[in-house]
Amino acid sequence: MxxxxxxxxxxxxxxxxxxxxxxxxxxxxxxxxxxxxxxxYYLCRAVLVKTEAxxxxxxxxxxxxxxxxxxxxxxxxxxWEWLDKELPEQEITEAMRLNHQQLDLDEMKRMLEERLAExxxxxxxxxxxxxxxxxxxxxxxxxxxxxxxxxxxxxxLSAVKVAGMRKYQEFRTDETxxxxxxxxxxxxxxxxxxxxxxxxxxxDLDGTxxxxxxxxxxxxxxxxxxRENGIKVLLLMDSGGSMVSYSRLCNQxxxxxxRSNHFKDLKIFYFHNCIYDWLFHDPSCSxxxxxxxxxxxxxxxxxxxxxxVGDASMSSYELMRVGGIIEWGMxxxxxxxxxxxxLRQHFEYSVWLNPIPKNYWDWMEGVFTINKIAxxxxxxxxxxxxxxxxxxxxxxxxxxxxx
Amino acid sequence: xxxxxxxxxxxxxxxxxxxxxxxxxxIAVALQKPLLIKxxxxxxxxxxxxxxxxxxxxxxxxxxxxxTTKAQEGLYLYDTVQRLYDSQFGESNVSDIKKYIKLGxxxxxxxxxxxxxxxxxxxxxxxxxxxxxxxxxxxQMSFYIPETKETIxxxxxxxxxxxSNAEKELPDAFLRRCIFHYIAFPDPExxxxxxxxxxxxxxxxxxxxxxxxxxxxxxxxxxxxxxSTSELIDWLQALVVGGISPNKIKQDLPFxxxxxxxNEDLDTMLNQLYGKTQNKTPNVKNxxxxxxxx
Numbered sequence: 001m002x003x004x005x006x007x008x009x010x011x012x013x014x015x016x017x018x019x020x021x022x023x024x025x026x027x028x029x030x031x032x033x034x035x036x037x038x039x040x041y042y043l044c045r046a047v048l049v050k051t052e053a054x055x056x057x058x059x060x061x062x063x064x065x066x067x068x069x070x071x072x073x074x075x076x077x078x079x080w081e082w083l084d085k086e087l088p089e090q091e092i093t094e095a096m097r098l099n100h101q102q103l104d105l106d107e108m109k110r111m112l113e114e115r116l117a118e119x120x121x122x123x124x125x126x127x128x129x130x131x132x133x134x135x136x137x138x139x140x141x142x143x144x145x146x147x148x149x150x151x152x153x154x155x156x157l158s159a160v161k162v163a164g165m166r167k168y169q170e171f172r173t174d175e176t177x178x179x180x181x182x183x184x185x186x187x188x189x190x191x192x193x194x195x196x197x198x199x200x201x202x203x204d205l206d207g208t209x210x211x212x213x214x215x216x217x218x219x220x221x222x223x224x225x226x227r228e229n230g231i232k233v234l235l236l237m238d239s240g241g242s243m244v245s246y247s248r249l250c251n252q253x254x255x256x257x258x259r260s261n262h263f264k265d266l267k268i269f270y271f272h273n274c275i276y277d278w279l280f281h282d283p284s285c286s287x288x289x290x291x292x293x294x295x296x297x298x299x300x301x302x303x304x305x306x307x308x309v310g311d312a313s314m315s316s317y318e319l320m321r322v323g324g325i326i327e328w329g330m331x332x333x334x335x336x337x338x339x340x341x342x343l344r345q346h347f348e349y350s351v352w353l354n355p356i357p358k359n360y361w362d363w364m365e366g367v368f369t370i371n372k373i374a375x376x377x378x379x380x381x382x383x384x385x386x387x388x389x390x391x392x393x394x395x396x397x398x399x400x401x402x403x
Numbered sequence: 404x405x406x407x408x409x410x411x412x413x414x415x416x417x418x419x420x421x422x423x424x425x426x427x428x429x430i431a432v433a434l435q436k437p438l439l440i441k442x443x444x445x446x447x448x449x450x451x452x453x454x455x456x457x458x459x460x461x462x463x464x465x466x467x468x469x470x471t472t473k474a475q476e477g478l479y480l481y482d483t484v485q486r487l488y489d490s491q492f493g494e495s496n497v498s499d500i501k502k503y504i505k506l507g508x509x510x511x512x513x514x515x516x517x518x519x520x521x522x523x524x525x526x527x528x529x530x531x532x533x534x535x536x537x538x539x540x541x542x543q544m545s546f547y548i549p550e551t552k553e554t555i556x557x558x559x560x561x562x563x564x565x566x567s568n569a570e571k572e573l574p575d576a577f578l579r580r581c582i583f584h585y586i587a588f589p590d591p592e593x594x595x596x597x598x599x600x601x602x603x604x605x606x607x608x609x610x611x612x613x614x615x616x617x618x619x620x621x622x623x624x625x626x627x628x629x630x631s632t633s634e635l636i637d638w639l640q641a642l643v644v645g646g647i648s649p650n651k652i653k654q655d656l657p658f659x660x661x662x663x664x665x666n667e668d669l670d671t672m673l674n675q676l677y678g679k680t681q682n683k684t685p686n687v688k689n690x691x692x693x694x695x696x697x
Contacts, residue, residue: 015575023434023436027434032434050575051441055585184572210483213484214483217490
């Protein structure tokens with residue numbers, strides 16, 4: 001049953017390693033789950049989950065796995081009253097633990113029902129009836145390994161219920177958050193120039209002092225190669241039309257990218273729906289200020305990281321046909337898709353960020369063009385998690401698929 | 404695990420600890436793993452270590468991490484400059500290298516006669532590689548000094564508390580070795596308990612009004628730096644000292660600067676109030692869109 005839970009967690013996208021699992025088993029053996037599902041819940045979470053961003057997934061996984069272990073429904077009101085009394089926490093002795101064999105869940109449910117049928121008064125303490133304290137498997141504040149918890153608060157709140165409350169939903173990284181989160185994500189986009197090549201131009205102060213002192217005071221200068229971020233970024237943003245509804249989101253990304261001053265170079269261009277012969281300097285996409293896409297392909301090194309932001313939703317002819325450009329009075333000799341392929345071929349480090357959530361891609365209006373473009377560029381949704389995945393992809397060359 | 408007696412952290416009088424957090428602390432202590440604490444600024448991450456030390460009656464050693472901190476500094480420093488100085492001008496025996504080895508905070512914690520609480524504060528401030536450089540030391544609780552050919556091993560495994568503000572993602576290998584806890588922002592009920600510790604004799608009405616205002620401010624979505632517990636406590640202090648009448652808190656929002664530290668946030672807040680009372684909602688969508696030109 002436990003191993004199943006491990007795979008269940010993995011299915012929900014929680015990266016649990018064998019070491020951590022081993023640690024959990026160790027902890028369970030030494031009785032640290034405090035004999036309750038709630039204790040188990042907190043123990044698992046503390047040992048297995050390493051970021052608050054995964055708390056919600058953990059809650060979901062836990063609820064789905066232990067969901068059917070709930071206190072039986074339809075308990076008579078009277079029982080709730082009996083249980084409505086708070087007792088001080090009980091000392092758990094070794095003897096008490098030995099006294100109790102783990103009961104089978106089904107058997108326990110059956111026993112509980114029987115006892116509910118027989119019992120007709122309040123019980124506190126004792127080891128048989130439903131009540132507070134005591135060591136009967138039923139009720140709260142008492143101790144029975146694997147007993148059924150009925151009511152009570154905090155330490156008595158059913159773990160499944162705690163999980164069901166999903167308090168940590170807002171920390172999910174696949175939800176879009178703020179500029180700060182984007183910035184943190186972008187900060188990972190860096191690649192230091194290695195210390196192995198380049199000129200030694202920086203005085204290594206510590207090294208110099210160490211060597212000099214070791215030489216008993218004869219000065220010896222130590223030089224080192226400076227480390228700096230060598231990443232250059234080219235940001236291409238779709239502006240206009242269908243993108244207006246995502247402007248807040250794009251704005252946040254834009255601000256975050258702009259504020260990230262750790263790139264060696266950052267260039268930003270705009271396009272409308274699809275990229276053709278021109279890349280524009282401002283979001284209005286007018287022919288007053290533009291750079292030829294051809295020029296960019298020729299002059300920008302292929303180690304520029306390309307981040308394209310766009311919803312990739314357009315009419316199929318805009319992408320596939322000669323002259324398909326949506327702008328009145330403009331004409332393209334090469335279909336948009338061809339331009340995209342050329343960009344992709346030249347810039348091996350490139351991703352497409354789509355503000356449309358991933359699970360909508362297959363049934364949005366632009367499903368055809370979304371899929372077509374996703375064949376060319378690795379596409380991620382514009383969320384913190386999507387951006388993180390995108391950035392991992394930007395750090396290594398992505399195989400170019402040419403459809 | 405049976406060699407150490409089971410320690411039970413129950414919280415201390417000046418620090419309110421949630422059941423969840425107390426649980427995590429006890430798990431980390433029992434499993435002898437470092438406890439990594441994350442949470443919004445001002446939720447008492449650093450205070451936790453103080454409270455643990457106090458409640459378990461142990462000494463607290465704090466290692467404050469800065470952006471320039473290297474892992475080595477926590478272990479030991481070899482003071483070559485002093486040795487050079489001594490060799491030229493001093494009389495002491497410079498062949499005894501041991502004299503020039505100065506233990507860092509981690510080394511100090513290892514060599515302490517009693518078990519101590521070691522707080523590694525704001526680990527995310529340091530370089531990305533910093534946590535990785537400490538993996539072995541935190542796992543084995545020992546390190547080797549090549550200059551003296553000595554191994555410093557922990558006499559008593561210290562209880563290690565690590566705090567992080569999530570400015571940088573910590574490496575996976577490091578995370579795998581920690582017990583993790585995220586301090587959630589306290590709900591109003593928990594908050595009242597916390598306030599009661601700091602301001603035991605607070606007028607009930609004042610508290611109610613201040614809390615309502617505080618949570619209202621926190622719930623404005625566009626605010627960038629949401630006010631935290633410590634700011635609320637300071638604000639209450641200011642309200643008491645300033646002798647503000649409880650009825651005026653919500654209307655006048657006195658000493659707002661204590662709660663909102665960013666100009667933009669003050670603007671947003673005033674904008675919202677202004678918008679609400681005067682019914683003058685600016686065309687937000689347009690504004691936002693225009694900002695993305697630069």
